[in-house]
Amino acid sequence: MRREGCIRLFETKSAKGRLLHKLLVCSIFVGICSILSYRLIHFLDPEEGTIGTWGCILMFTAELWFSFYWFLAQFCRWDMVYHSTFKDRLSLRYEECLPGVDVFVCTADPRIEPPLMVINTVLSVMGYDYPTEKLSIYLSDDGVSELTFYAMLEASHYAKYWLPFCKKFKIEPRSPEAYFKTRASPSIEIDDPLLSQEWSSMKKLYEDVKDRIDTATKLGQIPQKDPKVFLDWDLGCSQHDHPTILKILIDAGDRKAFDIDGQPLPTLVYLAREKRPQYHHNFKAGALNALIRVSSEITNGTIILNVDCDMYSNNAESVRDALCFFMDEEKGPDIAYVQYPMHYENLSKNDIYGSMMRVANKVELAGFDANGGPCYIGSGCFQRRETLCGLKYSKGWQTRLRRKNDKKERSTRVLEEMCKVLASWTYEENTQWGKDIGLKYDCTSEDVITGLSIQCRGWKSMNFSPERKAFVGVAPTTLLQSLVQHKRWSEGLLQIFFSKYCPLIYGYKKIPLKLQFSYCPYMLWALNCLPTLCYVSVPSLCLLRGISLFPKVSSPWFLSFMYVIIAENGYSLGEFLWCGGTSQGWWNEQRMWLFRRTTSYFFALWDTILKLIGLSESDFIVTAKLTDEDVYQRYQQEVMEFGTPSPLFTIIATQALLNLFSFLWVVKSMLITPQLGVLEPLIIQIIICFVVVLVNLPVYGALFFRKDKGRMAASVTYKSVMLALLICTITLY
Numbered sequence: 001m002r003r004e005g006c007i008r009l010f011e012t013k014s015a016k017g018r019l020l021h022k023l024l025v026c027s028i029f030v031g032i033c034s035i036l037s038y039r040l041i042h043f044l045d046p047e048e049g050t051i052g053t054w055g056c057i058l059m060f061t062a063e064l065w066f067s068f069y070w071f072l073a074q075f076c077r078w079d080m081v082y083h084s085t086f087k088d089r090l091s092l093r094y095e096e097c098l099p100g101v102d103v104f105v106c107t108a109d110p111r112i113e114p115p116l117m118v119i120n121t122v123l124s125v126m127g128y129d130y131p132t133e134k135l136s137i138y139l140s141d142d143g144v145s146e147l148t149f150y151a152m153l154e155a156s157h158y159a160k161y162w163l164p165f166c167k168k169f170k171i172e173p174r175s176p177e178a179y180f181k182t183r184a185s186p187s188i189e190i191d192d193p194l195l196s197q198e199w200s201s202m203k204k205l206y207e208d209v210k211d212r213i214d215t216a217t218k219l220g221q222i223p224q225k226d227p228k229v230f231l232d233w234d235l236g237c238s239q240h241d242h243p244t245i246l247k248i249l250i251d252a253g254d255r256k257a258f259d260i261d262g263q264p265l266p267t268l269v270y271l272a273r274e275k276r277p278q279y280h281h282n283f284k285a286g287a288l289n290a291l292i293r294v295s296s297e298i299t300n301g302t303i304i305l306n307v308d309c310d311m312y313s314n315n316a317e318s319v320r321d322a323l324c325f326f327m328d329e330e331k332g333p334d335i336a337y338v339q340y341p342m343h344y345e346n347l348s349k350n351d352i353y354g355s356m357m358r359v360a361n362k363v364e365l366a367g368f369d370a371n372g373g374p375c376y377i378g379s380g381c382f383q384r385r386e387t388l389c390g391l392k393y394s395k396g397w398q399t400r401l402r403r404k405n406d407k408k409e410r411s412t413r414v415l416e417e418m419c420k421v422l423a424s425w426t427y428e429e430n431t432q433w434g435k436d437i438g439l440k441y442d443c444t445s446e447d448v449i450t451g452l453s454i455q456c457r458g459w460k461s462m463n464f465s466p467e468r469k470a471f472v473g474v475a476p477t478t479l480l481q482s483l484v485q486h487k488r489w490s491e492g493l494l495q496i497f498f499s500k501y502c503p504l505i506y507g508y509k510k511i512p513l514k515l516q517f518s519y520c521p522y523m524l525w526a527l528n529c530l531p532t533l534c535y536v537s538v539p540s541l542c543l544l545r546g547i548s549l550f551p552k553v554s555s556p557w558f559l560s561f562m563y564v565i566i567a568e569n570g571y572s573l574g575e576f577l578w579c580g581g582t583s584q585g586w587w588n589e590q591r592m593w594l595f596r597r598t599t600s601y602f603f604a605l606w607d608t609i610l611k612l613i614g615l616s617e618s619d620f621i622v623t624a625k626l627t628d629e630d631v632y633q634r635y636q637q638e639v640m641e642f643g644t645p646s647p648l649f650t651i652i653a654t655q656a657l658l659n660l661f662s663f664l665w666v667v668k669s670m671l672i673t674p675q676l677g678v679l680e681p682l683i684i685q686i687i688i689c690f691v692v693v694l695v696n697l698p699v700y701g702a703l704f705f706r707k708d709k710g711r712m713a714a715s716v717t718y719k720s721v722m723l724a725l726l727i728c729t730i731t732l733y
């Protein structure tokens, strides 16, 4: 027993080949310093007149910012660590006293988050390879939808068949939709006739469930509904005005809660917290806090897992993996949460909207981990209940993970009534909920700010990326959705930076300096908008007037610019390929960074300023998870979707046209007077302009050539052409 005590439940390895990385980083650093010194020396070069001087000042400011930002971005990739777990040791040592795990799934609107998708997520987590009497699933429905509730009822029946099937044949993934999609026919498993037999009946049962939910959705009404069960809805409730609805669909204490094999089922609870129009409901953070309280009465699991309704569990072992961290004798007591990276199932071949954030997942989270622990990114995160509720770290704190089930005998209905007050809107008044307890309010990036404050209370966190992806979700399928999502993220993050939770102030002396810095590039995403707008407009506009902003080819300074441009992009491409991406995928991501920086971040910055001076309020625009057939087809063919008129697209189109016009202007002047000497000092600008044009190729297609519905809206085309022409004319004359 004593020997066992010292064998670790997980191990940590540092990434290899970091020396090369560090050398490259140092060389780029030298290049950047040399660029900045060039600017300082040539700051007030009289050669180019006032416009040139202003151009140079703008370029210099942008370069200063990019250099600073580049420096910050090195912190989360300087060192990287990866972990592996030993689940067999966990079972050997602790199988009898595993802790209770409460899984929280959130949904907000049945029209954008279809009930069928929600119950697939629910079924996938019900299917965890974990003692069912210790596993409980809670769904928070901010949409108070009768349909979602009806789907949950269906799920609770279907689970009786589905869970034994999953466990008998050890199938993956355990979301029925995803499983039947990947296993289109059972014939692959010729060696197991039993599976083929049960596969068909399972599929049939699932198709029936699907049909019933589909019909109910279409008709907008529940078939054969039991008025007693749906009483709360029939009494009348609207999304923003209704009392708490709490339904324990499966109560593990109940004698009827068994699957067809006679095994107990996990507890399943549906909650729609109370909402009143006069009260701010704090979006997802509010929903999770209500769940924390309600679950503490019902099952009080020591570990909480939070997943979005669009992220199903793809790996039935995730709970056990996470417990290897929490229950490790040596390091376990320090760990507050275990974050899994997010993956997506609906990505196009080369991830046209750069949704996957490959590098963030594989490099930056691992870098955070090496610096003290990853940030909390919302979905796919296992937390200790106590730390989520504000517990401060203290050495020698004894983990209360191992405990026997101490459920009291209570009737389900009594329990429901008792817990309702916990989800009422008055409950939080004059309490620390949303401040020191639970998830933090007043920020649309509730996840990052909550994780940061947990770390600042002294806790560590872990990033774990198992071979088999743990969670798989749905990424936005149109450009606009993706840009709006990034606006929400970057705005929330910038807000944190400008609040008292700024990692550099709030984290001072509480978390390592390198961790404070690791947070910064994310929180400062939005500020990249101005320098980027500068870089995609000033050089090309100056081209029109023949004003040079960069050194000539023959100047030695030219080399520093070229070196930094080539090395930095080469490095970024290498990193992307190393993370398993394609070169086309990298190129797409560069385009998306350009679009995000010039639009999402720009509006995020603007709204943050309005909020800081009190002129605007936070809003959480839920990302749509449904797509029209033809839009989806274009997405899969990697044709960018513009379609709707939006100011975001006007900005994108205008900058694309500006660069195109400037480039054509240069080509024209070259054809008329082919004097290479005149062009020499303009080479870098021409390169920048040309690259921007290349990046924007899909935009020109959408503006002028495409005929499908996803092309640029006429009003946007009109506005952007006029704007670009106007700017060019003003510059020229």
Ligand SMILES: O=c1ccn([C@@H]2O[C@H](COP(=O)(O)OP(=O)(O)O[C@H]3O[C@H](CO)[C@@H](O)[C@H](O)[C@H]3O)[C@@H](O)[C@H]2O)c(=O)[nH]1
Pocket: 106, 107, 108, 109, 113, 140, 142, 282, 283, 284, 287, 307, 308, 309, 310, 377, 378, 379, 444, 445, 446, 447, 485, 488, 489, 492, 620, 621, 622, 623, 624
């Ligand atoms: O009032 C609300 C709004 C949202 N949600 C839920 O929050 C989750 C995330 O919303 P979604 O629109 O899918 O946002 P994403 O941008 O995909 O989510 C990422 O970013 C969010 C913060 O911006 C995090 O909370 C998420 O965990 C993270 O996956 C979904 O399950 C929603 O149902 C609620 O429960 N109530």
Ligand SMILES: [Mn+2]
Pocket: 308, 310, 473, 474, 623
């Ligand atoms: Mn989502």
